[in-house]
Amino acid sequence: MKTFTLTHGFSLRTSKRASSSLVEAPRPDTVALLPGWIPYVKPRLLVKEGDAVKLGTPIFEDKRNPFVVFPSPGGGVVERIRFGPRRRIDEVVIRLDEIEPCETFASIPPSKIAETEADTFRHLLIKGGAWPLLRSLPFRDHPSVEENPYHIIVTLGLAGGHQARADIALAGEEEAFLNGLAILSRFSPRVHVIAPKKIGALSQKIESCLTARIRGSYPAGDPGHYLYRIRKSPEENRSWYIEAQDLVALARFVTSGCHHTKRVYAVGGNAVLKCRHVVSRLGAPVSLLGDGQAEGARHIGGTPFSGGYLPATGYMNLHHKGLTLLPPGDEEDTFGFLRGGYDRPSLSRTFFSVFNKRPLDLDCGFHGEERPCINCSRCATVCPVEILPQFIMKCMGAGEVEEALAHGLLDCIECGLCSYVCPSKIELLETLTQSKAQYRKERDG
Numbered sequence: 338m339k340t341f342t343l344t345h346g347f348s349l350r351t352s353k354r355a356s357s358s359l360v361e362a363p364r365p366d367t368v369a370l371l372p373g374w375i376p377y378v379k380p381r382l383l384v385k386e387g388d389a390v391k392l393g394t395p396i397f398e399d400k401r402n403p404f405v406v407f408p409s410p411g412g413g414v415v416e417r418i419r420f421g422p423r424r425r426i427d428e429v430v431i432r433l434d435e436i437e438p439c440e441t442f443a444s445i446p447p448s449k450i451a452e453t454e455a456d457t458f459r460h461l462l463i464k465g466g467a468w469p470l471l472r473s474l475p476f477r478d479h480p481s482v483e484e485n486p487y488h489i490i491v492t493l494g495l496a497g498g499h500q501a502r503a504d505i506a507l508a509g510e511e512e513a514f515l516n517g518l519a520i521l522s523r524f525s526p527r528v529h530v531i532a533p534k535k536i537g538a539l540s541q542k543i544e545s546c547l548t549a550r551i552r553g554s555y556p557a558g559d560p561g562h563y564l565y566r567i568r569k570s571p572e573e574n575r576s577w578y579i580e581a582q583d584l585v586a587l588a589r590f591v592t593s594g595c596h597h598t599k600r601v602y603a604v605g606g607n608a609v610l611k612c613r614h615v616v617s618r619l620g621a622p623v624s625l626l627g628d629g630q631a632e633g634a635r636h637i638g639g640t641p642f643s644g645g646y647l648p649a650t651g652y653m654n655l656h657h658k659g660l661t662l663l664p665p666g667d668e669e670d671t672f673g674f675l676r677g678g679y680d681r682p683s684l685s686r687t688f689f690s691v692f693n694k695r696p697l698d699l700d701c702g703f704h705g706e707e708r709p710c711i712n713c714s715r716c717a718t719v720c721p722v723e724i725l726p727q728f729i730m731k732c733m734g735a736g737e738v739e740e741a742l743a744h745g746l747l748d749c750i751e752c753g754l755c756s757y758v759c760p761s762k763i764e765l766l767e768t769l770t771q772s773k774a775q776y777r778k779e780r781d782g
């Protein structure tokens with residue numbers, strides 16, 4: 338096993354991270370799929386309000402490739418389809434039946450995995466709607482159905498404590514995890530299992546599968562960063578990745594023919610009363626996970642750096658493994674300058690918090706508004722893939738896409754650190770993500 342060090346990156350010294358305690362959330366009445374949250378997908382609905390659906394019934398297909406369908410995360414009735422601006426499908430809510438009906442698909446027993454062709458698995462995953470559990474780099478879309486990957490990277494989470502810890506989430510799932518690795522190895526002989534250095538003790542079976550440990554701050558453990566470190570030729574950019582819990586779900590789907598909905602979420606942040614891990618299910622309501630939350634809390638699905646705002650009545654997305662609840666932070670800070678930022682979490686050494694070694698409270702306050710770039714290079718200092726986000730932003734502003742590519746636009750792993758540390762409050766992550774999407778659109782026509 339190799340050890341890599343992420344020399345850049347940044348972890349918050351926050352006072353409230355998900356502890357290792359694990360509780361089971363009550364069974365939800367409703368679950369949802371959030372098509373608007375899945376990058377690049379152009380959803381075409383296959384159901385309407387009032388339709389009865391089983392766990393695994395296709396809810397929508399991707400217009401770019403109608404073979405790729407997204408299955409219902411539960412069995413019951415489609416209660417609500419919520420549309421956003423320009424008729425974007427934001428949320429498909431399923432009210433669960435007491436006894437959930439379940440679609441069953443063809444299955445392959447664990448003993449037959451090693452002798453089954455990749456195309457058989459491909460067909461099974463596409464037909465059953467488990468294909469979107471796999472994701473491809475650098476765009477983080479689901480892979481094209483004909484694609485064969487060079488590498489496949491299985492990530493056991495990220496440093497920083499914003500996602501469910503693999504030692505907690507995979508307890509009791511070792512066999513399914515190993516079956517998942519055996520399935521992936523039919524697609525590529527180069528399957529890598531990576532984990533951040535600082536996670537709890539993994540079981541012996543999982544520890545023995547590790548290819549690399551990544552030392553360092555957030556986003557150590559990110560598959561895009563790992564690929565950036567190991568690749569030697571442009572051909573290797575054509576790689577896939579999958580998160581450990583999704584791999585377990587994929588393996589259980591293949592071996593049983595039924596969708597596996599159990600998910601463990603890390604719940605933390607300064608607006609949650611109990612920071613812990615919560616066992617629930619795919620598409621669970623956020624209100625069930627952030628139990629005991631403070632008034633007016635903002636819910637962020639994913640990590641606080643790169644995740645997105647979820648309404649308090651919202652649901653967890655297909656790929657979310659963490660929920661952070663933060664106070665809005667929009668109240669007036671009267672005479673706050675007298676404290677000199679002693680309690681303000683920041684990368685900057687211009688605040689007195691540099692002398693404060695205690696964990697600090699985090700909120701959603703912006704502490705200012707967007708201003709022009711001052712070329713301070715803080716964004717480049719934290720960038721884990723050592724690109725210059727400020728130059729890429731300027732290239733894209735000037736329409737110089739080739740120049741942006743030469744500066745490493747496609748290397749961006751969308752960690753969001755550059756936006757967090759920018760003193761001018763420039764939304765670099767949004768700019769870079771949109772630039773990647775724009776480039777891809779122009780490239781693919």
Ligand code: SF4
Binds near residue numbers: 716
């Ligand atoms: S440019 Fe991309 S990889 Fe670098 S810090 Fe910003 S979001 Fe992260």
Ligand code: SF4
Binds near residue numbers: 711712726759761763
């Ligand atoms: S951190 Fe912000 S202000 Fe500083 S160089 Fe980057 S974009 Fe410009």
